[in-house]
Amino acid sequence: MFDVGGQRDERRKWIQCFNDVTAIIFVAASSSYNMVIREDNSTNRLRESLDLFRSIWTNRYHLCDSVPQQTGLQAGRLFPRWTRVSVPDVGEDPKVTRAKFFIRDEFLRISTASTDGKHYCYPHFTCAIDTENIRRVFNDCRDIIQRMHLRQYELL
Numbered sequence: 001m002f003d004v005g006g007q008r009d010e011r012r013k014w015i016q017c018f019n020d021v022t023a024i025i026f027v028a029a030s031s032s033y034n035m036v037i038r039e040d041n042s043t044n045r046l047r048e049s050l051d052l053f054r055s056i057w058t059n060r061y062h063l064c065d066s067v068p069q070q071t072g073l074q075a076g077r078l079f080p081r082w083t084r085v086s087v088p089d090v091g092e093d094p095k096v097t098r099a100k101f102f103i104r105d106e107f108l109r110i111s112t113a114s115t116d117g118k119h120y121c122y123p124h125f126t127c128a129i130d131t132e133n134i135r136r137v138f139n140d141c142r143d144i145i146q147r148m149h150l151r152q153y154e155l156l
Helices: 006-017 043-059 094-115 131-152
Strands: 026-029 067-072 121-126
Touching: 026 043, 043 094, 094 121, 121 131
Parallel strands: 026 067, 067 121
Antiparallel strands: none
16 A cells, blocks of 8 residues: 655656556545645645546556545535534535535546446545544445456456
8 A cells, every 4th residue: 555645746756656556545635625736836736636536547557447536525624614513413514515526526527537347436525533434445445356356257
C-alpha cells in the first residue's frame, strides 16, 4: 500500500507505483472546494482532484484497475456559515446532502464516461473519524479482487 499524496511536482515519481496494482483508493477532500492548490495559487483544489482522478482513470496502463473513491466531507467547510450541533437522530442539512452528491456525481461522470466493464468506481463519503468507512472500503477491495479472479478464470 502506498500513500502518494497529490502534489503535482511529485507525480512523475509516484506514477510508477501504479504498475500491476489491483486497486487504487483515491481520496478527494471536498472541504477544499473553495481553496486553490499551493503550486500555482489559482487552480481550484477540487477541480485539480477531478482532473487527477480523470487522468488516473483513463490511463492506458490502469484500465483493469478499480478505484474505491472516497470523498472526505466536512459540512462546516462546505458551508462556513452553516452551524449545527451534530445529533445522530437529526437529518443532515439538505444543502450539505446536495453538495455531497454533486461532488460524488462529478467523479461518477468521469468513471462512467469510459465504462468498459473492466474497472469499477465505488464512491464513499467519509471523514477522518469514520472508522466504519474503512470496513466498507476493504469490502470493496475484496469485491475488486474477486471480480478480477472470476474474470481471469472466465467465470464472469
